[in-house]
Amino acid sequence: MEKRAQIAIFVVVGILIVVAALVVFLWIKPSASFGRGVLSFEGCVQDVATDSITALEENVGIDDGITYRFMGQEIPYLCYTEDYYKTCIVQHALIVENFQRKLKESISEGVQECYSENVERLKKKGLEVVSGDVDFDVFLELGRVRIEINAPTSISGSKFSKLSVEFASPIYDMLTLTTTIVQYESRFGDAPVDYITNLYPDYLVTKFKMSEGTTIYTIKNKKTGDEIKFASRSLRFPAGYK
Amino acid sequence: MRIEKIIMLCALVVFLSFGVLAQSNPSVCCERTKSGAVCVNTDENNCAPGAKRTPTSCESTSYCKPGTCYDSSEGTCLENTPQLVCEKNGGKWDPRSASEISQCNLGCCLIGDQASFVTLTRCKKLSSFFGLENNFRSDVKDELSCIDLARSQEKGACVIEKDFEKTCRFVTRSECSDNSSGKFYPGLLCSAEELGTSCARQVRTRCFDGKVYWVDSCGNLENVYSSDKDKSWNGGRVAKPEEVCSPNDGSNKNCGNCDYLRGTSCAEYTSPIGKPKGSDFYCRRTTCKDSSGKERKNGESWCEYDGEVGDSKDKVGSRHFKKRCVDGEVIIEPCADFRNEICIQDSVKIEGSGENFSYASCIANRWQDCLLQKTKKDCTDNLKRDCRWIKRPKGIAESFGKEKDVEGVTEGIIEDETKEGVCVPMYPPGLKFWDKSAEKVCKLGNAKCTYIKKKSLTGGKQSESGKECLTSDWAAEVNNFCQSLGDCGGSENYIGDFSDDGYVWSIDGETKKVSQVTINRWASNDVWLSLANGIFNMLLGEKTLSDVSASEEKKNSLMDILKDRL
Numbered sequence: 158m159e160k161r162a163q164i165a166i167f168v169v170v171g172i173l174i175v176v177a178a179l180v181v182f183l184w185i186k187p188s189a190s191f192g193r194g195v196l197s198f199e200g201c202v203q204d205v206a207t208d209s210i211t212a213l214e215e216n217v218g219i220d221d222g223i224t225y226r227f228m229g230q231e232i233p234y235l236c237y238t239e240d241y242y243k244t245c246i247v248q249h250a251l252i253v254e255n256f257q258r259k260l261k262e263s264i265s266e267g268v269q270e271c272y273s274e275n276v277e278r279l280k281k282k283g284l285e286v287v288s289g290d291v292d293f294d295v296f297l298e299l300g301r302v303r304i305e306i307n308a309p310t311s312i313s314g315s316k317f318s319k320l321s322v323e324f325a326s327p328i329y330d331m332l333t334l335t336t337t338i339v340q341y342e343s344r345f346g347d348a349p350v351d352y353i354t355n356l357y358p359d360y361l362v363t364k365f366k367m368s369e370g371t372t373i374y375t376i377k378n379k380k381t382g383d384e385i386k387f388a389s390r391s392l393r394f395p396a397g398y399k
Numbered sequence: 400m401r402i403e404k405i406i407m408l409c410a411l412v413v414f415l416s417f418g419v420l421a422q423s424n425p426s427v428c429c430e431r432t433k434s435g436a437v438c439v440n441t442d443e444n445n446c447a448p449g450a451k452r453t454p455t456s457c458e459s460t461s462y463c464k465p466g467t468c469y470d471s472s473e474g475t476c477l478e479n480t481p482q483l484v485c486e487k488n489g490g491k492w493d494p495r496s497a498s499e500i501s502q503c504n505l506g507c508c509l510i511g512d513q514a515s516f517v518t519l520t521r522c523k524k525l526s527s528f529f530g531l532e533n534n535f536r537s538d539v540k541d542e543l544s545c546i547d548l549a550r551s552q553e554k555g556a557c558v559i560e561k562d563f564e565k566t567c568r569f570v571t572r573s574e575c576s577d578n579s580s581g582k583f584y585p586g587l588l589c590s591a592e593e594l595g596t597s598c599a600r601q602v603r604t605r606c607f608d609g610k611v612y613w614v615d616s617c618g619n620l621e622n623v624y625s626s627d628k629d630k631s632w633n634g635g636r637v638a639k640p641e642e643v644c645s646p647n648d649g650s651n652k653n654c655g656n657c658d659y660l661r662g663t664s665c666a667e668y669t670s671p672i673g674k675p676k677g678s679d680f681y682c683r684r685t686t687c688k689d690s691s692g693k694e695r696k697n698g699e700s701w702c703e704y705d706g707e708v709g710d711s712k713d714k715v716g717s718r719h720f721k722k723r724c725v726d727g728e729v730i731i732e733p734c735a736d737f738r739n740e741i742c743i744q745d746s747v748k749i750e751g752s753g754e755n756f757s758y759a760s761c762i763a764n765r766w767q768d769c770l771l772q773k774t775k776k777d778c779t780d781n782l783k784r785d786c787r788w789i790k791r792p793k794g795i796a797e798s799f800g801k802e803k804d805v806e807g808v809t810e811g812i813i814e815d816e817t818k819e820g821v822c823v824p825m826y827p828p829g830l831k832f833w834d835k836s837a838e839k840v841c842k843l844g845n846a847k848c849t850y851i852k853k854k855s856l857t858g859g860k861q862s863e864s865g866k867e868c869l870t871s872d873w874a875a876e877v878n879n880f881c882q883s884l885g886d887c888g889g890s891e892n893y894i895g896d897f898s899d900d901g902y903v904w905s906i907d908g909e910t911k912k913v914s915q916v917t918i919n920r921w922a923s924n925d926v927w928l929s930l931a932n933g934i935f936n937m938l939l940g941e942k943t944l945s946d947v948s949a950s951e952e953k954k955n956s957l958m959d960i961l962k963d964r965l
Contacts, residue, residue: 223436224435236479237436237439238440240439246439246457246463246479246480247465247478247479248436248437250480251468251473251488251490253470254489336475336477340476340478358609358664361726366735366740367736396737396739396831397737397836397840
């Protein structure tokens with residue numbers, strides 16, 4: 158009889174320990190990982206970045222310099238000359254770095270908002286959150302965009318700081334293609350779009366020559382629909398005899 | 400003695416009372432213009448306030464001298480870049496050309512079975528994206544050799560044993576050696592039974608390099624897809640696509656050996672009916688139809704025109720077009736305006752099919768120095784220019800085509816013709832015929848012809864010379880010559896509208912006109928009809944223009960007879 162009672166007590170105590178442990182780890186001290194769980198604001202940052210990339214694509218991330226008005230759109234000249242029989246002068250170099258920098262500037266506010274919103278959300282859940290300054294870097298890479306965020310945060314005593322947001326985007330490839338075309342334009346006065354399209358079958362590269370010597374280039378990703386347009390004016394010939 | 404002066408003026412009626420400058424005359428190098436352009440040679444008025452300006456070419460200035468911009472992060476070199484543009488985004492500027500800078504030397508960057516003809520720095524960057532060691536071949540000097548080198552890289556199974564489990568990747572030998580614990584089996588698929596890996600064969604298919612391939616359960620490529628799975632698997636050994644099945648022109652859904660030159664490439668099969676056996680992908684035939692209804696394969700390019708081209712037949716307002724077929728869509732690329740570019744095309748025979756694959760290109764129309772050529776040999780030198788040699792019409796200046804440039808030649812008309820020919824553009828350039836610049840050009844085609852009729856005072860035999868000058872054929876011949884210079888003379892435009900405002904024909908001050916039929920006949924360069932025309936005129940002794948228009952129909956029927964006989 159005593160033995161049975163002892164076993165019963167041990168079983169009950171064991172169950173109570175397990176339940177208590179579950180209560181402690183799941184409810185009293187929830188796991189506040191910086192990843193996809195409690196703080197998770199990767200989705201928010203990704204949305205902000207994607208929208209910014211789409212907006213910046215319209216002018217290749219360039220908001221100064223000479224432009225060409227084409228079908229209601231101001232298209233930036235990446236290479237330009239007013240001379241006849243001469244190749245163009247590059248107007249904007251290091252396009253990838255420039256786009257990267259402009260992207261960082263344009264999403265700065267959005268990233269801060271994403272962070273603040275998530276901190277508030279955690280606080281409303283009853284968690285003790287100590288937030289810090291948000292700093293981040295944007296990296297355009299082959300086939301993707303990577304955002305490294307540094308935001309020192311304490312959630313109920315647990316400390317987190319670094320977070321990486323990555324998502325697929327063809328923007329780097331498109332900017333590299335743009336650089337290639339500008340290289341051809343500045344050196345030879347024209348770019349072989351057939352050859353480029355054959356080497357990069359995921360992209361449709363077209364050019365349209367205007368009457369005063371400007372060429373409008375369009376690079377379009379066939380799968381995602383992302384599109385970049387830019388202009389060049391190189392090695393032009395006058396109408397008729399000089 | 401009766402002398403009639405017949406003058407044919409090849410000119411344009413200028414309706415505008417003001418002239419427009421044909422082109423800009425850059426006078427200073429502007430560091431920045433009002434419109435935002437950087438380092439351009441332009442009028443001083445265009446320079447932005449406060450911007451540097453020097454009355455010389457930008458190449459001679461310190462602030463706008465073009466050089467090479469080196470991007471040390473991306474490993475790219477951009478020529479013709481001013482220093483201020485380069486350094487604005489952190490680039491390194493060098494006054495030398497890219498070929499003189501060691502960091503800009505190109506070589507073959509091998510990344511797995513892919514290749515890229517880039518600089519060393521760029522190769523390092525690209526390799527880092529894939530987590531591979533840098534494999535840069537500086538001895539490879541051109542892109543095609545680089546691509547060939549990548550394709551010849553032997554691939555095989557790279558087996559890695561970890562925790563008593565064998566995993567495998569289908570890669571090149573160099574990629575496998577990057578992983579120290581991997582053992583490379585050349586020519587074997589990861590699903591080869593003797594390797595004993597965990598990769599199961601032919602689980603699904605996917606597109607790679609335009610063809611359909613089987614993929615194993617580990618995600619590795621196997622051989623080209625065929626519904627005959629055993630034939631495709633080839634006992635776990637690598638097989639060339641043509642060893643699995645013949646190049647597919649789209650007629651066989653069960654073969655994944657798509658062929659670019661036959662107009663097929665890998666695509667997802669979206670229809671619920673007729674799916675290839677065991678595959679979600681197939682060789683899609685992506686052909687197009689050109690404007691004449693002819694089928695064009697994917698990747699083909701061809702020329703189309705607004706009318707007849709060559710032999711100075713290009714009409715006013717016309718241009719050349721290059722069209723290409725891309726994934727079933729016809730992409731139109733107009734060549735440069737004012738016929739400064741022409742479209743040329745050629746084709747290659749596809750092995751095994753007997754079909755042709757055409758390719759086209761817009762190239763510069765080299766008409767600029769045609770008028771300066773004095774001999775037929777120089778004129779028709781296709782390596783240097785696009786010109787043709789024609790008979791000099793009676794009354795065209797002997798000075799035509801000599802050393803003076805356009806602005807130096809005024810009327811230049813003399814009465815005696817020469818037997819020589821004259822060199823004119825094969826594809827006449829377009830002109831800005833709405834301003835005075837075109838008038839100077841068209842004046843080169845002015846001609847003066849004299850008809851002399853001598854009567855003896857004693858009533859004896861009379862003689863005459865230059866009678867052909869009175870005929871519309873002479874006028875039409877000169878008009879034809881005008882047209883070969885550019886948008887001059889009377890002619891039809893590219894949509895068939897005829898205008899005779901581009902010439903003035905007068906006989907002793909009385910203005911005449913040539914009929915459109917006659918002009919078109921000469922424009923079509925129909926030798927037999929021209930000859931018949933001349934014979935007809937000789938036989939009937941045409942004297943006045945009114946006779947010409949009345950006898951047009953008669954003339955046409957007679958010409959048909961003469962043409963048949965000749």
